[in-house]
Amino acid sequence: MHAIEKILAKHSGRDRVVSGEIITADIDFAEINDLYLQTIYSFREMGGEKVWDRDKAAFVFDHYAPSPTIEASRNHREMRLFRQEQGLTHHFDINAGICHQVMPEAGLVYPGMILVATDSHTTTHGAFGCLGTGIGATDMATVLITGKLWFRVPEIIRIHLEGMPGSHVLPKDVILYIIGKMKADGAVYKAIEFTGSYVEQLDVAGRMVLCNMAVEMGAKTAYMEPNQAVLDYVAGRTSRPFTVEQTDSDFEYEETYVFDISGLKPQVSMPSSVDNVGAVARAGRVRIDQAFVGACTGGRVEDIGEAARILKGRTIAPHVRMVVIPASAEVLKECIAKGFLDTLIDAGATISAPGCGPCLSAHQGVLAAGEVCVTTSNRNFPGRMGSRDSAVYLASPATVAMSALTGYLTDPSCENQGQAERRETEATGKGE
Numbered sequence: 001m002h003a004i005e006k007i008l009a010k011h012s013g014r015d016r017v018v019s020g021e022i023i024t025a026d027i028d029f030a031e032i033n034d035l036y037l038q039t040i041y042s043f044r045e046m047g048g049e050k051v052w053d054r055d056k057a058a059f060v061f062d063h064y065a066p067s068p069t070i071e072a073s074r075n076h077r078e079m080r081l082f083r084q085e086q087g088l089t090h091h092f093d094i095n096a097g098i099c100h101q102v103m104p105e106a107g108l109v110y111p112g113m114i115l116v117a118t119d120s121h122t123t124t125h126g127a128f129g130c131l132g133t134g135i136g137a138t139d140m141a142t143v144l145i146t147g148k149l150w151f152r153v154p155e156i157i158r159i160h161l162e163g164m165p166g167s168h169v170l171p172k173d174v175i176l177y178i179i180g181k182m183k184a185d186g187a188v189y190k191a192i193e194f195t196g197s198y199v200e201q202l203d204v205a206g207r208m209v210l211c212n213m214a215v216e217m218g219a220k221t222a223y224m225e226p227n228q229a230v231l232d233y234v235a236g237r238t239s240r241p242f243t244v245e246q247t248d249s250d251f252e253y254e255e256t257y258v259f260d261i262s263g264l265k266p267q268v269s270m271p272s273s274v275d276n277v278g279a280v281a282r283a284g285r286v287r288i289d290q291a292f293v294g295a296c297t298g299g300r301v302e303d304i305g306e307a308a309r310i311l312k313g314r315t316i317a318p319h320v321r322m323v324v325i326p327a328s329a330e331v332l333k334e335c336i337a338k339g340f341l342d343t344l345i346d347a348g349a350t351i352s353a354p355g356c357g358p359c360l361s362a363h364q365g366v367l368a369a370g371e372v373c374v375t376t377s378n379r380n381f382p383g384r385m386g387s388r389d390s391a392v393y394l395a396s397p398a399t400v401a402m403s404a405l406t407g408y409l410t411d412p413s414c415e416n417q418g419q420a421e422r423r424e425t426e427a428t429g430k431g432e
Contacts, residue, residue: 002156002253003245004191004223007131010245011114019155019254027056028130029108030143031099031117034061037075039118040082042141051086052147058090059083060102065094065355068363097328097354100124100212100296104204105330107238111226112245116143121296121378123214126192126222127207128230129244133221154191154220155254161198163262168413170306171206172298172376172396174198175213176267178259180277188218190254193247198261199224204233205302212297213378216274266411268374269394272382280399280411290373291316291404292385293397294325294352295359298376301334307401308340310412311347317407322349323365325357349404358385367392374403 001009001016009017011025032039051057059079064072076094083091096102099117103109104125111129115122118140125132135149143149159178179186192214199207207224214222226234226244234242266280293299293307304324316322324344326332332354335341341351350365358365359377367373367386373393375385380392395403398412 001248002193002251003129003225003247004131004156004193004221005153006245007112007114008151008153010112017153019153021153022150023153024148024150025114027116027143027147027149028113029103029115030057030140031103031115032057032059032079032140033063033099033118034059034065034072034075034079035063036118036137036140037078038137039140039144040078042138043144046141046145048141048145051088051144054087055089056147057088057144058092058108059088060092060096060099061094062092062096062098063356063360064362066353067094094353094355095329097326097331098296098299098356100208101300101327101331104128104233105237105328107240110234110238110240110242111230112243116140116149120215121212123219123222124208124212124296126211126214127204127224128234129224129226131221131223134215152189154189156191156193157187158193158195158253158256160256160258161194161196161261162258163198163260165261165264166413168266168398169261169264170396170398171202171209173264173267174261175210176269176277176394177261177264179213179216179269179275180267181259182217182257182275184216184218184273184275186217187214189220190218191221191223192217192219193223195225200227202227203229203302205300208300209297216378266396266399266413268399268409269380271380271391271393274379274394280395280409281414283393283409286372286393286409287407288320288374288403288409289371290365290367291320291322291400292325292358292365292373292375292377293400294323294327294357295375295377296327296356297378298397299325299327299331301331301338303376303397304331304335304340304344305338306397308343310398310401311349311405312343314347314405316348316404320404320407322347322404323352323358324349325352325364326354328354360384361386374400374409376400
């Protein structure tokens with residue numbers, strides 16, 4: 001069996017499962033974000049009285065943090081009251097950050113577990129060697145009542161990554177390149193395992209980026225066998241015993257794709273589909289209005305640090321606004337300690353409170369009609385970050401920072417060209 005199948009078998013009390021089977025499995029942790037007040041209503045409608053385990057469920061207020069509307073505030077209030085009524089041990093209010101960041105930080109994510117959350121990017125947690133997947137309000141209500149949920153055992157696709165790209169190519173570039181090749185429907189209701197020499201050397205943040213965007217290929221879940229960096233991270237944050245499941249040597253994947261990324265260039269996903277991917281250098285001269293570094297894909301210390309490295313001692317283009325939102329309070333504190341935020345503020349960036357911000361068109365940087373944003377977030381559908389008549393380009397923190405500097409979508413490996421574009425913009429006044 002594959003490691004994912006072993007996790008499902010263990011949690012369903014079976015010796016073996018195979019792809020295509022429908023099973024009922026025990027859930028180790030359930031998270032509800034502030035978009036899903038319906039979970040509480042469904043819980044009541046289904047006759048729920050007590051959450052099955054007060055230590056294994058939590059609300060995370062991240063999509064609307066701090067609350068930008070009266071409705072969001074009302075939702076938060078109802079969720080807080082439910083949490084108090086149920087005596088839930090864990091709660092992450094508006095001061096905490098994005099669910100996919102704060103749960104690992106709190107030691108709630110570990111290898112071999114099953115984690116469900118009301119967010120499609122719960123595939124992120126495959127970076128820790130667990131099965132993480134997004135579910136809706138009704139399924140979540142079922143979990144809160146019973147501690148169990150049905151699953152169809154997914155077929156498993158292997159994506160094998162070999163080679164080491166250049167210094168300006170980050171994990172975000174790699175996953176965008178893969179999505180461009182696999183397309184948005186390349187893994188619908190299947191699991192993706194990432195393997196290869198590139199994956200083996202990735203740090204925790206880089207692994208989270210790849211697994212996060214597996215859902216953009218339709219994947220039900222993602223998986224990476226934990227390396228030492230992951231094991232050290234988890235061991236330093238949780239007292240829970242855990243088991244790293246191993247895939248049997250004779251396991252046969254449904255499909256295997258091998259990518260040599262040694263010559264990969266910085267990538268960009270162009271409007272208005274995530275799989276509309278190409279090299280930044282070939283995207284043309286695209287004038288931007290906003291640059292965003294943040295979200296569950298690009299708001300970690302490593303991402304903000306990369307932006308600060310590029311912008312240190314420089315100033316963003318006069319017609320560009322740059323928004324930086326750390327993924328959690330812990331990330332915020334570390335970025336302050338490292339001086340990253342001072343650097344970015346000096347460069348002209350705006351720093352906002354941890355949370356999802358403009359990623360889902362909520363607040364803290366929503367786009368007007370006709371505006372263009374380059375962002376480290378994970379989706380660029382029409383209206384994703386504001387007006388349906390705005391345009392969103394997905395890129396790495398390095399590309400976002402370099403583009404903010406020049407005022408145009410710019411390949412960070414072509415720094416001299418970028419500086420020339422900046423001088424041309426300032427000389428002609430076309431940026432205003």
